[in-house]
Each structure stands twice: as structure tokens, then as C-alpha cells.
Amino acid sequence: MTEALVGLGLMMVLALLRIPIAFSMGVVGFLGVAYLRDWNFAPAMAMVETKIYETGRNYTLSVIPLFILMGNFVSRAGMSKELFRAAYTFVGHLRGGLAMAAIVACAGFSAICGSSIATAATMAKVAYPAMKDIGYSDRLSTGAIASGGTLGILIPPSTLMVIYGVMTETNIGKMFAAGILPGILATVLLCIAVQWTVWRDPDSGPRGERSTWSQRLRAAEGVWAVVLLFVLVMGGIYGGIFTTTEGAGIGAFGAFCIAVSRRALTWRTLLDALVESGRTTAMLFVILTGALMFAEFVNYTTMPDDLKHLVTAFNLSPIMVITAICIIYVLLGTAMEELSMILLTVPVFFPLVVHLGFDPIWFGILVVVVVEIGLISPPVGMNLFVLKALLPNVSTTTLFLGVLPFVIADIIRLGILIAFPSISLWLPSMMR
Amino acid sequence: MSSEHQDGGVWLDRALGAAAALLLFCLMAVTTVDVIGRYILNWPLRGGFEITELLLLTLIFAGLPLVSRADEHVTMDFIDAAFGERGRRVIRRIVDIVCGVIILALAWRVYVKAGKIAGYGDTTDILLIPVAPFVYFMALMVAITGIVHLVKAALPGAYRDDNKPFDPDKAGTT
Numbered sequence: 304m305t306e307a308l309v310g311l312g313l314m315m316v317l318a319l320l321r322i323p324i325a326f327s328m329g330v331v332g333f334l335g336v337a338y339l340r341d342w343n344f345a346p347a348m349a350m351v352e353t354k355i356y357e358t359g360r361n362y363t364l365s366v367i368p369l370f371i372l373m374g375n376f377v378s379r380a381g382m383s384k385e386l387f388r389a390a391y392t393f394v395g396h397l398r399g400g401l402a403m404a405a406i407v408a409c410a411g412f413s414a415i416c417g418s419s420i421a422t423a424a425t426m427a428k429v430a431y432p433a434m435k436d437i438g439y440s441d442r443l444s445t446g447a448i449a450s451g452g453t454l455g456i457l458i459p460p461s462t463l464m465v466i467y468g469v470m471t472e473t474n475i476g477k478m479f480a481a482g483i484l485p486g487i488l489a490t491v492l493l494c495i496a497v498q499w500t501v502w503r504d505p506d507s508g509p510r511g512e513r514s515t516w517s518q519r520l521r522a523a524e525g526v527w528a529v530v531l532l533f534v535l536v537m538g539g540i541y542g543g544i545f546t547t548t549e550g551a552g553i554g555a556f557g558a559f560c561i562a563v564s565r566r567a568l569t570w571r572t573l574l575d576a577l578v579e580s581g582r583t584t585a586m587l588f589v590i591l592t593g594a595l596m597f598a599e600f601v602n603y604t605t606m607p608d609d610l611k612h613l614v615t616a617f618n619l620s621p622i623m624v625i626t627a628i629c630i631i632y633v634l635l636g637t638a639m640e641e642l643s644m645i646l647l648t649v650p651v652f653f654p655l656v657v658h659l660g661f662d663p664i665w666f667g668i669l670v671v672v673v674v675e676i677g678l679i680s681p682p683v684g685m686n687l688f689v690l691k692a693l694l695p696n697v698s699t700t701t702l703f704l705g706v707l708p709f710v711i712a713d714i715i716r717l718g719i720l721i722a723f724p725s726i727s728l729w730l731p732s733m734m735r
Numbered sequence: 736m737s738s739e740h741q742d743g744g745v746w747l748d749r750a751l752g753a754a755a756a757l758l759l760f761c762l763m764a765v766t767t768v769d770v771i772g773r774y775i776l777n778w779p780l781r782g783g784f785e786i787t788e789l790l791l792l793t794l795i796f797a798g799l800p801l802v803s804r805a806d807e808h809v810t811m812d813f814i815d816a817a818f819g820e821r822g823r824r825v826i827r828r829i830v831d832i833v834c835g836v837i838i839l840a841l842a843w844r845v846y847v848k849a850g851k852i853a854g855y856g857d858t859t860d861i862l863l864i865p866v867a868p869f870v871y872f873m874a875l876m877v878a879i880t881g882i883v884h885l886v887k888a889a890l891p892g893a894y895r896d897d898n899k900p901f902d903p904d905k906a907g908t909t
Contacts, residue, residue: 321815321830323808326837352848355841359792359873362784368759368794369766419909456909463909545770548787552766559763574756578801581755585798586807641909643809674909685909 307606325593332596369551399508409451423452442705450709598650636677838881
């Protein structure tokens with residue numbers, strides 16, 4: 304176990320010296336493998352060659368650029384406006400209704416976009432001005448948007464689920480199915496957090512106008528494209544009609560058609576969407592390759608086995624281990640960048656979790672939920688940074704304080720998902 | 736001298752950006768045509784799987800120099816708080832040299848791998864496309880990425896746009 308811990312420490316030192324995390328992991332993986340073979344560099348070099356080549360030439364991974372592209376198209380198509388409008392007509396007249404509408408609209412947007420950051424950004428542009436207009440407090444409005452945005456990686460499609468699936472060889476289609484019910488639970492809990500906030504301070508979220516049923520139906524019609532795209536892609540994957548890659552291709556193409564039909568795409572924005580998606584893909588592959596090299600080293604060490612023995616020696620119950628892992632994740636997530644946290648720790652924890660008899664899909668959902676919490680927990684939370692960049696007039700303190708009720712709602716959700724695995728596992732269990 | 740390098744960099748961004756855009760669009764089109772062909776027209780695209788695989792590989796490695804050019808690698812920047820403007824630039828210069836060296840070493844290994852693959856004359860199963868040229872392309876792109884880092888370290892004005900605004904419009908990875 305010592306060599307794995309030294310490796311982890313060295314990796315952290317390199318990363319703190321500002322070496323990109325992908326290279327920090329790759330270098331440590333390379334040196335580690337060489338060390339374990341008595342400083343014979345030939346197997347380590349062969350390992351590096353193989354990892355680069357195999358990550359690059361991997362059919363399953365083609366879902367990643369395609370889902371990223373789909374997200375970039377739907378963000379540019381401006382579909383968040385209709386989603387917010389539709390949600391508003393149903394709940395806008397309630398106290399805190401616009402904040403709840405923003406959260407529900409985020410959930411809807413998440414069904415066609417696999418990125419939390421993009422979901423928060425796109426919703427901020429639509430929902431924040433609307434809330435500002437009728438006198439919402441900045442705390443409530445930004446908290447609702449930042450936390451609602453995190454649903455992007457929980458409700459399928461989800462880039463993070465694909466990465467988890469690839470790292471642990473878990474079925475990606477089943478991961479997607481597993482995210483749906485926890486996503487609905489999350490939406491409900493975040494709305495309860497809104498209600499709690501307006502109960503404490505009724506002025507923070509005044510009522511909007513009540514809509515008539517004919518207005519509601521008309522607004523609901525406006526989101527048909529979102530519903531169609533979700534049903535086509537996720538229904539196709541869930542029903543086994545096509546593979547995840549094919550679903551992602553159809554999803555990207557559908558999003559492209561929607562964006563074209565709404566005249567949201569010029570040659571310029573089309574090129575931007577494609578180049579940005581390509582760059583994000585390359586960035587992700589670099590860090591994934593580095594993580595796989597690091598994982599190769601960890602797997603050769605005695606660390607996975609030592610952890611198992613440790614659990615047996617201290618007579619820890621499996622549920623205590625899971626709880627401990629989740630607590631570690633929530634704490635790490637406050638300060639660390641979430642993607643690298645997952646890539647670095649999953650190789651260490653995953654064998655233990657499987658050894659304890661837990662379902663990899665369920666653990667995957669827990670991993671996604673702790674990342675969601677990390678994205679909105681101060682001081683380092685990506686979604687908070689996104690809002691800060693888009694809304695420079697809102698102070699960082701306001702952002703941090705505003706999101707707190709939602710962080711608590713998320714932690715309660717994590718507890719519920721740990722206590723009731725069937726919420727995550729029921730839908731995937733029905734798949735063939 | 737400096738502006739010449741900058742122009743070279745902009746040219747690289749444009750060429751590889753256009754290539755990446757085209758490749759990704761093809762990736763989307765191939766998957767879509769494959770699915771529609773199979774389920775609706777009962778006429779599957781022959782070797783669609785292989786084309787997808789090779790398109791993905793080319794896309795990733797064409798995008799690699801762009802990621803380094805745009806400084807988009809995931810990095811922890813806690814150390815920045817401890818240094819002033821000049822100290823930060825020195826650190827970034829050193830980091831770029833280290834990264835450049837690591838990446839050039841990788842390029843060498845990928846080049847060796849490409850030689851091995853060319854040696855067995857490896858091709859794809861159905862369309863019999865030779866694989867080696869793609870692996871040589873990988874090696875070339877990795878080498879260019881390494882050079883991008885080294886050029887950055889050598890250029891005087893490379894880190895001026897340090898506080899570039901965060902672009903929230905991107906569908907990121909989390």
C-alpha cells in the first residue's frame with residue numbers, strides 16, 4: 304500500500320506545482336509501473352504506448368464527442384427559454400415559484416444536455432433576469448440556478464456517467480436509466496429548499512402571475528422538441544433499439560436539426576460549436592488517458608487488496624464504508640476540481656465497493672451526486688464560477704450563502720440514495 | 736519574430752480547428768446514416784464501426800494541439816495565490832517546458848508504436864484500411880503539441896492574457 308500512497312502524494316505535489324493533472328497522473332503511473340518491475344522501463348513504456356493507442360481507438364468512447372456536441376447545439380438553440388416559460392406557467396404564481404420554475408426547467412434541459420455547467424449557464428441567461436424583474440433576492444435566484452444546473456450530469460445524457468462507465472466497465476445505457484428517478488427526486492428536494500427559503504424570508508421570492516390552463520397548454524406545446532429528442536435518444540437506448548453511440552449520434556443530429564430549424568445556427572456558430580466540442584473531447588481524452596495510466600499502476604500495487612483487508616480487520620459494515628467514501632468525496636469536492644477527483648479516486652475505491660457486494664451502477668449514481676455537490680460547494684465550485692462570470696454584479700458572498708440551502712438538500716438526497724438503492728436500480732433492472 | 740510565431744499559432748488554430756470541425760461533423764453524419772440505413776432502409780453502412788473508430792482517433796489527436804494552445808488542460812491553480820504576477824509567469828514557463836518534454840517523449844513512443852504497427856501491416860477488419868498512417872498521424876500531432884508548449888515557454892508575451900474571462904457558454908465535461 305505504501306507505494307500507492309507515495310504515488311498519490313507525488314501526483315498531488317506535481318498537480319499543485321501546476322503541472323496539468325493529466326500529465327501528473329500519467330508520469331506517476333509510468334514511474335510507478337517501472338518501480339514495481341524493479342525500475343525496468345520497458346514494460347512501463349509499453350504500457351504508455353498501449354494506453355494512448357487504446358484510448359484513442361475505442362469505439363465506445365465516440366459517445367463523448369457526440370453528446371458534448373449535442374449539448375453545444377441545444378445550448379445555442381436557446382431552448383432554455385421555452386422550458387422556463389412552460390415551467391413558469393405551472394408554478395410561477397406560487398411563492399418562490401420562479402425559482403422552482405428555474406429548477407424544473409434545468410431538469411428539462413438536463414434531459415437533452417449532459418453538462419451541468421452548460422445547463423446552469425444557459426438557464427442563468429433566461430431565468431435570472433425574470434427573477435430580478437419581480438424582485439427576487441439574488442441569493443435565492445442564483446442558488447436555484449446553480450443547484451438546478453447540476454442536474455445536467457444526473458439526468459441522462461451525462462458526460463460524467465460515460466466517463467465512469469468507461470473507467471469501471473459499467474454499462475453506460477444502464478447508468479443513464481439509473482439517473483432518471485434520482486433526477487426527479489433531486490428536482491423535488493431542490494424545490495423544497497426553495498420553499499424553505501421563502502418560508503424563512505417571504506420577500507426573497509414573491510409570487511408571479513397566475514397563468515390560465517390554455518396558456519399552460521400553449522407553453523407546454525413549446526417544449527415538444529425537447530421531449531421528442533429525449534424520448535428518441537433515451538427511449539432508443541433504454542429499449543435496446545440502438546447502442547449508446549448510435550443514440551448519441553442521433554441526439555447530436557437531432558439537436559443540429561432543431562438548431563437549424565430555429566435559425567439559431569450561422570456558419571460561424573456552427574463552426575464554433577464543432578471546434579469547441581472537438582477541443583473539449585481532446586482535453587477529456589488526455590485526462591482520461593492519464594487517469595488510466597495511473598489506474599494501471601494502482602491496480603498492480605497491493606492497495607486495492609489492503610483496503611479490503613483493512614475493512615475486514617476493523618470489522619466495518621459495508622454501509623459504513625460507503626458513507627465514509629461519500630463523506631471523503633463531499634469534503635474533497637469543496638476544494639478539488641471534480642472530474643480529476645473522480646478519475647483519481649475511482650480506481651482506488653471501485654474494487655473495494657464491488658468486493659463489498661455493492662452494485663457498480665448504484666455506486667456510479669452516488670459518484671455523480673457527490674460531484675453535483677462539489678460543483679456548488681464553496682469555495683471551489685464550477686457552477687458558482689459560471690454564475691459569477693455571467694452575473695458580475697452578484698457578489699461571491701451572496702452566491703456562497705445563497706447556495707447553502709441547496710447544498711443541504713443535496714446532502715439529504717445523497718443520504719436517501721444511500722439508504723434506498725432501489726431508487727437508482729429499479730429502472731436499469733428492467734432493461735434487457 | 737514574436738509576431739511571426741503568433742501568426743504561425745493562429746494558422747495552426749485555424750487549420751486544426753477546421754479539421755476537427757469537419758471530422759466531428761462526419762462522425763455525427765456517419766453514425767446517423769448508419770442508424771437510419773440499418774433500421775429504416777435495411778441497408779447498413781458497411782464498416783461504419785471502423786470509420787467511426789478512425790474518425791474519433793483523428794479528431795482527438797487533431798484537437799490535442801488546440802487544447803494546449805488554448806491552455807485548456809485541467810490544472811490546479813492554488814499555487815498562483817502564493818506568487819505575484821512575475822512569479823506566476825516563471826512557474827508557467829517552467830511548467831510548459833516540463834510538459835513539452837513529457838509530450839515529446841510520448842510522441843517518440845507513439846512513433847515507435849506506429850513503426851511496429853506498420854511492421855505487421857495492420858489493417859481494419861472489413862474495409863481493410865491500413866492503420867499505421869493513422870498512428871503516424873497521432874505521433875505527429877503529439878509532437879506538435881509538445882512543440883506548442885515549448886514555443887509558449889520561449890515566447891516573451893505568451894502569458895499576457897492570463898486573466899482571460901471564463902467562457903460559460905461551453906458544454907464542459909461536468
